[in-house]
Amino acid sequence: MTPYQLWTSYYTIIRKDVVRMVRIWPQTFLPSIVTSTLYFLIFGAFLGSRIGEVHGVPYVMFVVPGLVMLAVVTNAYMNTAFVMFQSKFFARNIDEVLVSPTPPWVLVAGFVSGGVLRGVVIGCLVLAVSLFFTHLSIHSLFVIFLFLVLTSLVFSLAGLVNGVFAKSIDGINIVPTFVLQPLVYLGGVFYSTQALPGFWGTVTKFDPIFYLINGFRYGFLGTADVPLYVSTGLLVAFSAAFLLAAWYLIRTGLGLRQ
Amino acid sequence: MELALDIKDLKKTYASGTPALKGVTLSIPQGDFFALLGPNGAGKTTLISIVTGLADKSSGSVRVFGVDMEKEPQKARLHVGVVPQNFNFNIFEKVIDIVVNQAGYYGIPRSVALPRAKKLLTDLGLGEKLNVTARELSGGMQRRLMIARGLIHEPKLLILDEPTAGVDVELRRSMWAYLEKLTKSGVTILLTTHYLEEAEQLAKRVAIITKGEIIVNGTMEEVLAMHDDSAPKDKYRAGKLEEVFLKLVEGDAPTL
Structure with missing residues (x-):
């Protein structure tokens, strides 16, 4: 295929996903807005005033980056995991791409771009909602955008791997419910890990999501529990690892071809 | 050849x-x-x-x-174009989108694919159904949709x-x-x-x-020549090829 044909194929995969996301917006965009509004109400308006300041900023402003990341992580992950699973299991319309000359890397790029797009859009929407509850100080727009995109990328890729492997709908739901959400909550969404006692502080450092929340938070507050280069390096490493896994799975057809 | x-x-x-x-x-x-x-x-x-x-x-x-x-x-x-045995399209997608998207996977831009898809679907009797979702089609229409999809990249x-x-x-x-x-x-x-x-x-x-x-x-x-005209007839009526096949x-x- 020529570069233009490859681009056309890539664009087709993304366009199809975007049309789907917009068509079912009450399932794709609305839930994150509703739940983040509730979080901001509870932790901002109700509890925030009693807690006071964390890292020198009002509590509601402190939790904004973590809540944005919570929405980004789950949406980017679920988008690719669900689209891949639905395509291979229910409609079996993944065959439409598999019989075509679209190379595996374009298929991976297309599916993952859809997930990244959803993650970034959701992140921006939740940020917009947060403006109703607090003002946002921005330390580095570049860091904010970098972490928004990198986080969406890592979890889109992870979702794609899950979608290829999953043999039932439970296989899609287990990871977000029992792995991602606990990791996000324990990664310092609602608290600074500096406040944790020794053992739990050490445990948190094994939670990869702790690093991305910290990096993202740095973009707003200019302060974080770990250096920025550690968070960035970890996200890049995870992206590379999941990209390799996703490309290998699609190229060999494991879980997709007979 | x-x-x-x-x-x-x-x-x-x-x-x-x-x-x-x-x-x-x-x-x-x-x-x-x-x-x-x-x-x-x-x-x-x-x-x-x-x-x-x-x-x-x-x-x-x-x-x-x-x-x-x-x-x-x-x-x-x-x-290669393929029309599979089982329906394998997203039933919530529009008929025209299913065919045009398939063209996209072959690197055919929408500007080329759209008129081609309309002609194919019209030739197959689905000209009135371009903008309905696939789930609204009858079984026969869905079969024809799959033929159009299989032919879109010529x-x-x-x-x-x-x-x-x-x-x-x-x-x-x-x-x-x-x-x-x-x-x-x-x-x-x-x-x-x-x-x-x-x-x-x-x-x-x-x-x-x-x-x-x-x-x-x-x-x-050659295959029909394998038919044995003198063989006793089965109780069910069948064509020559069917009788050769069954044998x-x-x-x-x-x-x-």
């Missing part, structure tokens, strides 16, 4: 250990209308899945218009796996006419069907596969 499809000693054993193809060798000349017949579970769909890239072979070779499917799968797939080889299953007689005949028009325009067709009168009407050449092996391969005239696969087909 160039071969549209050249399969040599193709073998497929599933992970469970079940052998599906036991060394199939098959050649289809360009422009041919070829029928691949066999009872359920004979290996027809497995063979088609390998040719279209939906299943991996265990050994052997598949060449499409001289292009090796293993060495240059992307190049080979450009030539393939030189069209593979039809039971394209008229569940289609009424009148529509089936209009689909025959459409397929005949396609072969006249130079498209090579590989058809699998359980309607043997369909194969008898349309195909120039025919192969019969059973238990993963080709047991007959020749022109329609050849006797005992191989699953029964109740």
